[in-house]
Amino acid sequence: MSIYKDLKQECYEANMQLNALGLVVYTFGNVSAVDRKKQVFAIKPSGVPYEDLKPEDMVILDFDNNIIEGTLRPSSDTKTHAYLYKNWNDIGGIAHTHALYSVAWAQSQLDIPIFGTTHADHLTADIPCAPPMSDELIKGNYEHNTGIQILDCFEQKNLSHKEVEMVLIGNHGPFTWGKDAAKAVYNSKVLEVVAEMAYVTLQINPNAPRLKNSLIKKHYERKHGKNSYYGQ
């Protein structure tokens, strides 16, 4: 029996959850889960329909993209996952979707403004949209460089990946992460919900103001202050 059985199971369940939440059409999405002790991660294979997917189909790779176990081809976004696991050693799972409203904001190349408390209950910053990749990076190792693009974006916007567990890749779509694969999937759903709320808000009132600073601070403290009481 595989020593990665539990990791594959976690990864499989998170991928099935992504589908159950209505975040994917066909196979346009993938989730991975990491085992920090073994220095490997499990990821969905490429192109297998969700109804045929089985836990043992998950592919095990190390952080340099070497396949450790598995006979199927790993997701075409695998190198992006590997890059994030290698550079952010405190995340436990990553999810990627082409969900409608997240993609529409990514194609709009705009950060999602923090318009309300649904957003502020999860993060107290605008959801960042990384600008399209430079032509030089595009010519290179594309999916690996998507990882670079994400880290560059967080550096330039001075964001912490512990506080902001989601990003939009301009022209592409969202990546989300968290302490485990289930949390990464949860964040993909939250992002999609917040993206749709912000979209409708702007249609109703193109001049809708961002949440005011006192409310942003309050929500940050509800979660992080010494008397924090929310979301625990």
Next chain:
Amino acid sequence: MSIYKDLKQECYEANMQLNALGLVVYTFGNVSAVDRKKQVFAIKPSGVPYEDLKPEDMVILDFDNNIIEGTLRPSSDTKTHAYLYKNWNDIGGIAHTHALYSVAWAQSQLDIPIFGTTHADHLTADIPCAPPMSDELIKGNYEHNTGIQILDCFEQKNLSHKEVEMVLIGNHGPFTWGKDAAKAVYNSKVLEVVAEMAYVTLQINPNAPRLKNSLIKKHYERKHGKNSYYGQ
């Protein structure tokens, strides 16, 4: 056996209905039900997924937020419910959601104009949006002060909570109420339907007129006049 068994059951069923009506994602919503004789209310516990929720999980509190019965943490919005029960002694249930179109109007910080009869069959005023809380109130007892914010809004707009059983909290989302918890949930659904209709109406015709006064009066009388015949 708990003396609050029936109250918990009413509260449980109303919460499950909120979910069945598609008004909540994850646990972003809550309903409470009051027992005026016993001077307590039941409310959904915080963070328990709907598929795991049981009637006995409901938490019983008095109107000063003291837990009377229950081992789980009550919803983080509990103080808002308590404040409304304490000040409006004729309401029997309260519902709160983060439903998409209701939230989008709340984030837009605009009242929902009365555009048609679907709206007028339920209330003959614009659906009020309370402006964001003052910085002073934010610093204080946040969820308690949300109750103050609602009563202030009704006072300033000269509205009766018996006629208008719903409100939007700017930047946050809707609260609705009614004679019992089921009616509060019904009002949450009506609000969401009317909010979406008003949104699409404005996209088609940004200059769509409000319902004219003669029609507003007619609908008011169908419900309240001495020969009332609607909705009974």
Next chain:
Amino acid sequence: MSIYKDLKQECYEANMQLNALGLVVYTFGNVSAVDRKKQVFAIKPSGVPYEDLKPEDMVILDFDNNIIEGTLRPSSDTKTHAYLYKNWNDIGGIAHTHALYSVAWAQSQLDIPIFGTTHADHLTADIPCAPPMSDELIKGNYEHNTGIQILDCFEQKNLSHKEVEMVLIGNHGPFTWGKDAAKAVYNSKVLEVVAEMAYVTLQINPNAPRLKNSLIKKHYERKHGKNSYYGQ
């Protein structure tokens, strides 16, 4: 056994279909079916949830709104149905909904332009929106006068109710009809689909042109010409 059993069954099935097609929330809709020989029609009772509805609940009335058989209160829109049956002696069923996109156009007080062949396969005119009722009519027999409002609209726009089996009542919502109750329900669904298509079309291209006359004529002839071959 009731001599209206078959009529009630037809009416019941059409009402259940209205719900199954996603055109109603709660009880916001109704369908009737007529028996021209017996000079009566069957209509849904008021306020009964769809899951509790039974064929024998349908109320039988004559065209002057006298209840012939039935113990429940007929739909509050009954007088509108009666007026249409009395004045258009070749229709067999009528449906009324508060479906989202149909209502949004009605609230916008705009005809739905004929933008494409989905529309033209069913009618070759804009879908008419009757302007809001005059203040004088509102003060009178409201639901009866909604029938007058519909006929006035068709006269002023020079439309035939045989060609155009649907109308929007400004500020209210759609009425549709047809050779029987099932066809009336079918037309309610077609109207909702066409209303949503026209809405999205205008969002993408606010200057989208109406279908050109040669195409309108072609579609009319496909259905009505001597070599008609469509929709039969």
Next chain:
Amino acid sequence: MSIYKDLKQECYEANMQLNALGLVVYTFGNVSAVDRKKQVFAIKPSGVPYEDLKPEDMVILDFDNNIIEGTLRPSSDTKTHAYLYKNWNDIGGIAHTHALYSVAWAQSQLDIPIFGTTHADHLTADIPCAPPMSDELIKGNYEHNTGIQILDCFEQKNLSHKEVEMVLIGNHGPFTWGKDAAKAVYNSKVLEVVAEMAYVTLQINPNAPRLKNSLIKKHYERKHGKNSYYGQ
């Protein structure tokens, strides 16, 4: 037993899939499948509800629209299918729908801009919208001429039907094709998804830029370059 049994089965399954994917209302859509050796294709009959459809109902025709086998009337769009099979001898299946967002773009008479990688993973050009048919063609053999309209559009825009497996007919809706009927249906779903993403993108940012050329080239090469690794 029919010598076309397998062809009818393929065609039936693709039509049922079109419905299962939510791309059709009532009977507003059709799929065909071709047998190049026998020089015939199977297509859905006209007007039969999906719940009643059976594999043996599929109609077999040659490329000149002669019915070879079948007792039901073939889809009213049959001549368009025949024309495409006759002129593009390397396609194996064709699908036609009146899906919402595809139709809305067709009614808008605009090509769908390539805004992101969901689009670029499938085709690296804007999705073409054929302008409305000339009045002369409309007067003639309408459905046959729709085929001419499609080929004219591809010639004028200098597109390859092997690269771009989809088209919008102005004022009408989408046609898609592929190596078999299942792939044609897949392309109808991809088109609908991409059409909705582009619609929402433009609502959020009316000035959203097309995908830059370096990214378009990269995605083309991922699929077609000598080291292609995507979608295989």
